[in-house]
Amino acid sequence: xxxxxxxxxxxxxxxxxxxxxxxxxxxxxxxxxxxxxxxxxxxxxxxxxxxxxxxxxxxxxxxxxxxxxxxxxxxxxxxxxxxxxxxxxxxxxxxxxxxxxxxxxxxxxxxxxxxxxxxxxxxxxxxxxxxxxxxxxxxxxxxxxxxxxxxxxxxxxxxxxxxxxxxxxxxxxxxxxxxxxxxxxxxxxxxxxxxxxxxxxxxxxxxxxxxxxxxxxxxxxxxxxxxxxxxxxxxxxxxxxxxxxxxxxxxxxxxxxxxxxxxxxxxxxxxxxxxxxxxxxxxxxxxxxxxxxxxxxxxxxxxxxxxxxxxxxxxxxxxxxxxxxxxxxxxxxxxxxxxxxxxxxxxxxxxxxxxxxxxxxxxxxxxxxxxxx
Numbered sequence: 298x299x300x301x302x303x304x305x306x307x308x309x310x311x312x313x314x315x316x317x318x319x320x321x322x323x324x325x326x327x328x329x330x331x332x333x334x335x336x337x338x339x340x341x342x343x344x345x346x347x348x349x350x351x352x353x354x355x356x357x358x359x360x361x362x363x364x365x366x367x368x369x370x371x372x373x374x375x376x377x378x379x380x381x382x383x384x385x386x387x388x389x390x391x392x393x394x395x396x397x398x399x400x401x402x403x404x405x406x407x408x409x410x411x412x413x414x415x416x417x418x419x420x421x422x423x424x425x426x427x428x429x430x431x432x433x434x435x436x437x438x439x440x441x442x443x444x445x446x447x448x449x450x451x452x453x454x455x456x457x458x459x460x461x462x463x464x465x466x467x468x469x470x471x472x473x474x475x476x477x478x479x480x481x482x483x484x485x486x487x488x489x490x491x492x493x494x495x496x497x498x499x500x501x502x503x504x505x506x507x508x509x510x511x512x513x514x515x516x517x518x519x520x521x522x523x524x525x526x527x528x529x530x531x532x533x534x535x536x537x538x539x540x541x542x543x544x545x546x547x548x549x550x551x552x553x554x555x556x557x558x559x560x561x562x563x564x565x566x567x568x569x570x571x572x573x574x575x576x577x578x579x580x581x582x583x584x585x586x587x588x589x590x591x592x593x594x595x596x597x598x599x600x601x602x603x604x605x606x607x608x609x610x611x612x613x614x615x616x617x618x619x620x621x622x623x624x625x626x627x628x629x630x631x632x633x634x635x636x637x638x639x640x641x642x643x644x645x646x647x648x649x650x651x652x653x654x655x656x657x658x659x660x661x662x663x664x665x666x667x668x669x670x
Contacts, residue, residue, distance in 0.1 A: 307376055307415055308332055308333045308334070308377065309333070309334045309335075309336070309374045309376050309377070309415075310323075310327050310333065310334070310335045310375070310377045311338060311369075311372065311377070311379070311409070312324055312327075312335060312336070312338065312379045312381065313338045313380050313381065313382045313405060314338070314339060314380070314381040314382025314383075315337030315338060315339050315343075315354070316339040316341070316343055316344075316487075317381055317382065317486050317489050318482045318483075318485070318486045318489050318492075318530040319381045319422060319479075319482065319484065319530050319533050319537075320379075320381045321484070321485075321486060322530045322531045322533070322534035322535075323379050323534045323537065324347055324352065325347075325534075326534055326535065326538060327538065328347070328349045328352050333351065334351045334352070334353075334374075335349075335351060335352045336352075336355055336372060337352065337354045338354075338355045338369075338382075339354075339356065340356065340359070341356070341488065342354070342356050344487055344488075344611075345666070355368055355369070357369065359401040359402075359404050359405055360397065360401055360404070361404070362404045362407070365407075365408050366407070369405065369408035369409055370408045370412055373412045374413070374415065375413040375415070375416055376415050376416060376418075377416075377418050377541050377542075378409065378418070378419040378420065379420045379422075379541070380419065380460075381422045383401075383456070384397040384401055385490045389455075389456075390454050390455060391454055392454050394454065395454050395455070395456040395459045398459065398460060399459045399460065399463055402463055403463065406463075406467050410467065410471065417472055417541075417547060418473050418474065418475070418540075418542075418547040418548075419464060419472055419474040420540065420541050421464060421475070421476045421477070422476075422477045422537065422556075423457035423460065423461075423476060423477070423478055424457065425443065425478050425479065425480045425555070425557075425634050426455070427449070427450075427455070427457050427478050428443040428450060429632060429634060430451055440523075440635070441633070442637050443634075443636045443637070444555070444636065444639065444640065445478075445553040445640055461551065464551070465550070465551060468550070469550070473547050473549050473550055474550060475537075475540045475541070475546060475547070475549075475551070475552045476551065476552070476554070477533065477537050477540070477554050477556045478553065478554065478555050478636070479533045479555075480525055480526030480556075480557045480558075480634065480635075480636065481493055481525050481526065481528060482530055483527055483528065483529050483652070483655040483656055484530025485659055485663045485666060487613060487617050487668070490620060490623075491620060492619065492620060492623075493627065494656070494659045494660070494663065495617075495618030495619050495668075496590070496618070496619045496621065496624045497571065497656070498618065498619075498668065498669040499594075499601060499615055499618050499669065500594065501571065501572075501575030501577060502601075502604055502669050502670055503594070503597055503600055503601060504575065504577045505576055505577050505670075506600065506603075507600065510577070510578055510579070510580035511568070511571075511572045511575065511577040511579050512580055512583060512588050513564060513583045513584070514590055514593070514624075514625070515584075515627075515628025515629050516628070517584055519564060519628050519629060520563070520564050520565050520568075520583065520584070521563060521565055522563060523633070524564075524630060524633050524635075525627075526555075526557035526558065527557070527562060527652030527656075528557050528558060529558055529650040529652075529655040532556070532558060532648055532650050532655075536554065536556050536641065536648075539645075539646045540552070540554065540646075543645070545644075546644065554640060554646075555636040555637060555638060555641070556641075557636050558651065558652050558655060559638055559649030560650075560651055560652070561635070562651075562652040562653065564628070567652070567653055567656060570653055571656060571657070575660075589621075590621040590624045590625050591621040591622050591625050594615070594619070595621075597615065598615050601613075601614070601615040602614075602615075608670035609667070610667050610669065610670065611666070611668055613668065618668065
């Protein structure tokens with residue numbers, strides 16, 4: 298018992314990507330726990346700094362080896378690492394994307410490992426794209442539920458695989474590690490490239506402001522069929538903390554876990570409730586062939602600026618919150634990307650979320666943060 302108390306006193310987390318969807322939730326939960334201190338790392342400074350005596354933010358360019366070494370090598374008390382960041386400069390499934398992300402993690406490990414004798418666990422977040430290749434032909438009619446034992450896809454360039462292999466090499470005999478694979482992340486952030494909720498928040502706000510119909514803008518298949526799993530950012534954070542602090546898991550090497558809400562959903566179920574939340578109208582004709590968000594919203598930047606000023610919101614540009622190309626791909630995706638929760642449920646992490654609840658709660662959160670009206 299005394300040893301357990303001593304360990305709890307020494308719990309010090311470092312979160313790489315602390316300003317992102319899951320990074321924010323990890324920091325919020327860990328600093329609220331007794332006996333925990335947190336370092337939060339990101340390249341750009343926090344917009345709304347976390348106020349806690351148990352928290353310290355570190356601005357660091359992980360692609361710069363000397364900057365990483367200078368800023369992180371003096372952190373000798375780290376016990377838990379949470380890696381929820383990635384370099385997005387190059388396309389997914391490209392060699393350049395693999396090289397950049399591997400370089401980031403290499404630089405961080407070289408700064409931390411020699412100086413962190415108490416390191417116990419490294420938590421790596423990747424995603425459900427572990428199971429598919431964007432370069433392979435798709436069979437849109439095939440429905441397959443991926444579990445953690447499914448083999449890697451045939452794609453040569455998936456940086457997820459490179460990061461897993463790097464941890465296997467660098468952490469052997471030093472610390473345990475786990476991999477977490479969320480689906481469509483649902484959370485609030487101004488520092489996320491694939492910001493699904495930012496897209497919906499901006500789109501719904503502009504539709505209300507201009508009295509436009511709230512068009513789905515995707516395919517009938519994506520509207521009517523179960524296509525993707527939702528992953529509440531808070532649930533994903535809690536799962537990572539659970540795995541990192543559960544000794545039967547945290548001391549093992551490379552256990553993988555799907556990190557998804559649980560109950561399946563369709564956009565046909567979500568869209569009317571979301572329209573009601575935004576106080577907009579769902580049109581009778583939902584499938585307009587020429588309704589691509591990247592085209593329809595291309596000329597709406599000034600409209601968003603007017604909304605921000607009128608509603609006295611936090612100053613953002615439309616592109617700070619919304620990625621219209623991503624929304625077009627999501628709602629027209631030809632492949633179904635679905636997973637199972639059997640493994641985490643069996644091992645004791647049983648929290649589930651309804652994706653509709655996650656989305657509606659996130660709208661409330663974005664309103665509270667004054668990101669949307």
